[in-house]
Amino acid sequence: MSRKFPGVRAVFPTTLLLALTLANGTANAADFPITSSQRSTAQQVSQAGVPLSELAADAPDSYTVKKGDTLWDISKLFLKSPWRWPELWGMNLDQIRNPHLIYPGQVLFLDKSNGRARLSVGRPLQGNGQGGDGKLSPRIREELLDNSAIASVPMHLIGPFLNEAVVFDDDRLAVAPRIVATQEGRVLLSRGETAYVRGDVSAARTWQVFRSPKPLIDPGTGEVLGYEARHVGTAELKTVGSESEAAVVPSTFTVSQLREEANVGDRLAPLPPSEQDAFAPHPPGQNIAGRIISVYGDGLNAGQNQIVALNKGKRDGLERGHVLALWRSGTVRPDLTAPDRQLMTLPDERHGMLFVFRVFERVSYALILQVQAPVQGGDRFTQP
Incomplete structure (x- = not known):
């Protein structure tokens, strides 16, 4: 009607x-x-x-x-x-x-x-x-x-990193289960191939595969804020091995998904539950200031739609969905109008925007929503 x-x-x-x-x-x-x-x-x-x-x-x-x-x-x-x-x-x-x-x-x-x-x-x-x-x-x-x-926000850009971007409080991967052998003695593993793993694998059926983690160091204080584990892929447990004085039988895994080829020596950690809850952009409720630790991956500089690690986390009041302003440090230039060409530092300039999507205790990951110049470790951010 x-x-x-x-x-x-x-x-x-x-x-x-x-x-x-x-x-x-x-x-x-x-x-x-x-x-x-x-x-x-x-x-x-x-x-x-x-x-x-x-x-x-x-x-x-x-x-x-x-x-x-x-x-x-x-x-x-x-x-x-x-x-x-x-x-x-x-x-x-x-x-x-x-x-x-x-x-x-x-x-x-x-x-x-x-x-x-x-x-x-x-x-x-x-x-x-x-x-x-x-x-x-x-x-x-x-x-x-x-x-x-x-x-x-563009979920297709940050979706994979909701589980893959992982920071450990300590270097626990050093004692985590590790890939010790592959099919036919090869060093590299592709999707669908078999990996043999030593270590306790009783905690889960699906595991993430990580490359050796790198420490995330605060650019200002030098404090180690955590260890960033580079995600390689995922693997499914097929059979549980055993170890005794008489013989060592590794556990058998099948590689189910890869971002890059897995290697002998890569470490495993249980795959956590997926974080796909809706969240929306909003500014922090209090003043906050910090610095970018590094660009996620191997890059030295980052641009729009890339991921960066921040030296602030839950303990500092950051939460998923926070929008932050990026600042470019003012350059040092001589005063060409003065006889002595005295050096002067130009004011810092705001030149971009970050969106925080994953938060750990002392570290967070953010997507660069927009930026006017390359972003690198040490760059400053504040509330918008």
């Missing part, structure tokens, strides 16, 4: 989407976490909207959400500061009850009236739309909603 209302756009019922999703068991509210501070910010904005001065210079009047969009992308489209997404959400709190439940095909409309900006969500009307008439009626999606909702 539907009715015609002149001059009204057909608004897609986001609240109905959430209700249907939860009723069918395809999602859980806990999968889309929203902090009390984010909700509070959204509620404040919903009362009055956002000042026009906070909008991006080229903010569009409307935008159709596309597959592959992220909450970060859309926030950046409308606001000067993408990490202020709760304000974007608060621009239409009645329709967008949960910002994680926004879907491809929905249309976001920007209303700029009385010096304030507000956002509404809807769908384009079918037909010629003359006179603005349209039918208001609920629509039900056929696909699973938790698979079609847009992500907060």
